Amino acid sequence: xxxxxxxxxxxxxxxxxxxxxxxxxxxxxxxxxxxxxxxxxxxxxxxxxxxxxxxxxxxxxxxxxxxxxxxxxxxxxxxxxxxxxxxxxxxxxxxxxxxxxxxxxxxxxxxxxxxxxxxxxxxxxxxxxxxxxxxxxxxxxxxxxxxxxxxxxxxxxxxxxxxxxxxxxxxxxxxxxxxxxxxxxxxxxxxxxxxxxxxxxxxxxxxxxxxxxxxxxxxxxxxxxxxxxxxxxxxxxxxxxxxxxxxxxxxxxxxxxxxxxxxxxxxxxxxxxxxxxxxxxxxxxxxxxxxxxxxxxxxxxxxxxxxxxxxxxxxxxxxxxxxxxxxxxxxxxxxxxxxxxxxxxxxxxxxxxxxxxxxxxxxxxxxxxxxxxxxxxxxxxxxxxxxxxxxxxxxxxxxxxxxxxxxxxxxxxxxxxxxxxxxxxxxxxxxxxxxxxxxxxxxxxxxxxxxxxxxxxxxxxxxxxxxxxxxxxxxxxxxxxxxxxxxxxxxxxxxxxxxxxxxxx
Numbered sequence: 001x002x003x004x005x006x007x008x009x010x011x012x013x014x015x016x017x018x019x020x021x022x023x024x025x026x027x028x029x030x031x032x033x034x035x036x037x038x039x040x041x042x043x044x045x046x047x048x049x050x051x052x053x054x055x056x057x058x059x060x061x062x063x064x065x066x067x068x069x070x071x072x073x074x075x076x077x078x079x080x081x082x083x084x085x086x087x088x089x090x091x092x093x094x095x096x097x098x099x100x101x102x103x104x105x106x107x108x109x110x111x112x113x114x115x116x117x118x119x120x121x122x123x124x125x126x127x128x129x130x131x132x133x134x135x136x137x138x139x140x141x142x143x144x145x146x147x148x149x150x151x152x153x154x155x156x157x158x159x160x161x162x163x164x165x166x167x168x169x170x171x172x173x174x175x176x177x178x179x180x181x182x183x184x185x186x187x188x189x190x191x192x193x194x195x196x197x198x199x200x201x202x203x204x205x206x207x208x209x210x211x212x213x214x215x216x217x218x219x220x221x222x223x224x225x226x227x228x229x230x231x232x233x234x235x236x237x238x239x240x241x242x243x244x245x246x247x248x249x250x251x252x253x254x255x256x257x258x259x260x261x262x263x264x265x266x267x268x269x270x271x272x273x274x275x276x277x278x279x280x281x282x283x284x285x286x287x288x289x290x291x292x293x294x295x296x297x298x299x300x301x302x303x304x305x306x307x308x309x310x311x312x313x314x315x316x317x318x319x320x321x322x323x324x325x326x327x328x329x330x331x332x333x334x335x336x337x338x339x340x341x342x343x344x345x346x347x348x349x350x351x352x353x354x355x356x357x358x359x360x361x362x363x364x365x366x367x368x369x370x371x372x373x374x375x376x377x378x379x380x381x382x383x384x385x386x387x388x389x390x391x392x393x394x395x396x397x398x399x400x401x402x403x404x405x406x407x408x409x410x411x412x413x414x415x416x417x418x419x420x421x422x423x424x425x426x427x428x429x430x431x432x433x434x435x436x437x438x439x440x441x442x443x444x445x446x447x448x449x450x451x452x453x454x455x456x457x458x459x460x461x462x463x464x465x466x467x468x469x470x471x472x473x474x475x476x477x478x479x480x481x482x483x484x485x486x487x488x489x490x491x492x493x494x495x496x497x498x499x500x501x502x503x504x505x
Contacts, residue, residue, distance in 0.1 A: 056093050111151065347380070
């Protein structure tokens with residue numbers, strides 16, 4: 001088999017778009033499960049994404065996706081074959097975290113798609129790899145492969161004797177929290193050993209997925225951006241040590257809190273995360289900017305990402321950055337615990353963009369603060385922006401001021417865009433809204449301290465810098481002043497603010 005093509009751009013179904021997709025005639029921002037097949041095709045053909053993630057984790061996925069794509073767009077896929085030129089990659093449910101009933105459905109869809117492609121005379125198996133979310137251990141990856149192997153062999157013997165299925169699937173671990181990202185090399189080393197014991201060979205390469213959102217939600221922005229950088233640097237070190245190619249995938253949204261990848265921030269992304277080989281372009285990236293800008297940004301990423309010299313962080317700096325992340329997470333968590341009750345009405349009014357079941361993240365089913373559940377990362381991020389408090393600030397100011405000289409210099413050196421990022425974020429702060437919030441809980445004064453500390457350090461101009469931000473600030477004040485019992489009004493205001501800042505959350 002010739003060397004496979006490695007995707008640079010992965011479109012995902014993350015529901016962070018403010019506006020309707022460019023391809024939707026009804027111009028509704030909500031994308032139903034039924035429309036997701038058409039969405040995948042439009043992303044391949046119009047945006048030229050290399051790969052599209054088909055999500056089975058906590059949501060309703062169409063098992064007939066390959067049959068429908070091949071049937072409705074046969075001419076396109078005859079030339080642009082899935083599995084060779086374009087890639088559709090299933091994200092499996094994690095059976096250690098949620099019920100496994102859709103896992104068998106997903107695996108069966110992979111097997112039947114191979115049969116269908118074979119019948120059409122395509123030369124490549126369309127689906128051959130899958131993502132395991134919330135991966136914690138090496139044995140989980142191998143167990144997925146063994147389950148797939150058993151199912152493939154059972155199908156070949158009992159159901160389709162003339163169509164033999166390939167009984168092997170490649171697994172992409174998705175590391176979502178700081179610890180699994182930091183220890184990715186150790187987990188992967190163990191996985192290579194288990195893989196060789198079971199299959200008798202080592203994989204030629206590994207694709208490793210690093211989440212950018214759930215880590216920010218659970219531990220704060222400083223911890224999250226640090227964890228992502230450490231993981232990228234350590235994965236490339238591991239690749240050299242083990243003499244195996246590693247292709248990191250980075251799961252980042254348009255909000256800086258969730259990674260900051262938008263069509264207008266390509267250079268920042270390549271500067272901050274060199275060594276990422278596949279970038280996720282989520283719904284806001286694709287639908288909240290002019291189509292020509294999106295296409296141009298994707299072309300630019302395709303040129304820059306594959307050749308970027310990977311991040312290198314010395315062993316001493318790695319140790320320091322891990323300490324920075326741990327310290328900052330404490331400031332964030334202590335304050336956040338007290339803010340969550342005040343945020344409940346906003347979380348409840350947050351608009352929906354996709355058909356979803358109850359989500360499971362690193363937060364599990366019931367990650368709760370004082371008995372109150374936290375929402376998904378997109379809803380969380382958008383809710384804080386909607387009250388004029390970008391969540392990037394929470395804990396960051398006090399954590400930065402608390403760093404000793406050594407830690408500070410290492411952190412600053414490894415986050416070159418920090419000043420520019422916070423100058424941009426300062427435009428979304430509404431201090432009048434914060435005054436009202438401070439009457440609800442004293443913890444908001446800690447957030448004010450974060451903001452004022454960063455204002456002093458970076459000489460920030462707090463408040464709107466342009467007309468869009470001015471309108472955003474005015475609406476944030478309205479949102480904070482709405483009393484409980486008006487979720488419909490709040491939802492409309494949240495939607496309008498999302499359009500002004502070019503992402504929902």
